Amino acid sequence: MEIVTSADGTPIATRTIGAGPTVVIVGGALSTARDAGALAQAFADAGLRAVTYDRRARGDSGDATVADPSREAEDLAAVISASGSDAAVVGHSSGAVLALYAAGEGVSMTRLFLSEPPFRFGVDDPASDLADRLQALVDDGRPGDAVVLFQREGVGLPDAFIEQFRASPAFEQVAPLGRSTVYDTLVTKRVSTPTAAMLRVRMSVTILRGSETMPILVAAASRLAAAMPDAEFVEVPESIGHRMDPEATARVVADRLI
Template identity: 30%
Template sequence: MEKVISKDGTTIAFDRLGEGPAIILVGGALSYRSHGKQVQLVELLAKHFTVINYDRRGRGDSSDTLPYAVDREIEDIEALIDEAGGSAFVYGMSSGAILALDVTNKLTNKIKKLVVFEPPLVPDNSRPPLPEDYVEQINEAIAAGNPSEAVDIFLTQAVLIPPEYLPALKEDPMWKDFNAVAHTLAYDGIIAKDVMAGKPLPPNKWSSATSPTLVISGGNSEKFFHDSAKAIINNLTDAKYHVLQGQGHDVAPEAIAPVLVEFLNGTGQSFVAATNKKS
């Protein structure tokens, strides 16, 4: 494990594996760098890149500094990029993909290429938006000392899992890990709040993100993920779209890794035919 100090003094823990151009992995809600699938993805990508796998602030071995702001997470990633040599590829997953878009919008000159997998935007009425008081609900559960309730709120209101499925999920050993980072669900809620409101993206959203970008959706995923991808592509100046057949939101590392390698290390030409920025 290595560490960098972010601009506000927060310690960001990370692992560095492999050789080649650097890639920063930005996890989504409840993720942490030692999660099994994350570790598998790192091992696959390390054959081609120097992989920076980090704990977002407030998770794992990273510290935290309040009050939270999205700009602080952008500074965390910038510190990692500077540690990696001043420029890097970035791969963001789920709500981490929204953060990765925010990072690229602000630090385009440091992001060589960007890949995002299923940013959970709600730009229309294809699914219910986040409740207006979603972040407040999360914070109230945490303040009451009930992280499990915060995870319940996330799963039922953000992921839209029916409540009757929760008892079985709580039997999974990972539930304890979720509880340990449940307070950071409010952070992802702040990141996603404006783009999960059931309203079209503003025309200039991420307009400064000029790095070549690949937006990926799973072939088995819900319609709103595909709608989200198209909304993003329409706002970016250099973006391609790819449907990863046979995959859903819980994408398999062995399925996503070859796509990352092809786009980041190659020209990305195989994605052009499936992509039309205005489609």
């Protein structure tokens, strides 16, 4: 593990594996760099140098007093800069939203891969005060309840699934990430509809979608592809249930970088 210092002084923990063209992986909601381990290994096996990192308020990374998506764009810029001047970015879910937002803000990257970004294009957006209510739960020492609220209102998961997950051992590992839900809510709220700057980024863009995923993500990928006519759309049949298949995704990325 290595520590990169972001623009505001926040420490960001990174991990690197493999050799070849550099790919920075940006994870989605309620995930850490460790969750991207299998994907990073598949990239390394395919001849790539994979960099994973804990987004702020997660894992071994730090945080700021006030949550702001702009800080996360600066974090990604710092990770890319520390990994070398030429790096592609693979973002998944809210990590894909963040990656395209960062590119629109001028963060330098050679190529962009967007896996199932949950852009809503202003349709059925979560309540405008969701981030405030999530922060209030965190401030009250209830990060697990913030996770549950985020899953219910931010993601739209059914209560039966949430309760089953809450009763599982996995919930104890995810509960400490409650503060990170504030960041995911804020970035997806800020760019529910991609900005003009995001839609006209200069690097090549590949939009990835699994064959079996949530309807909202199918719609989002289609609308984003239509809004970015120069972008490439690739369906990855092996990616199921809003999870990136490591080997299949590595093949798509490596074919375009090596």
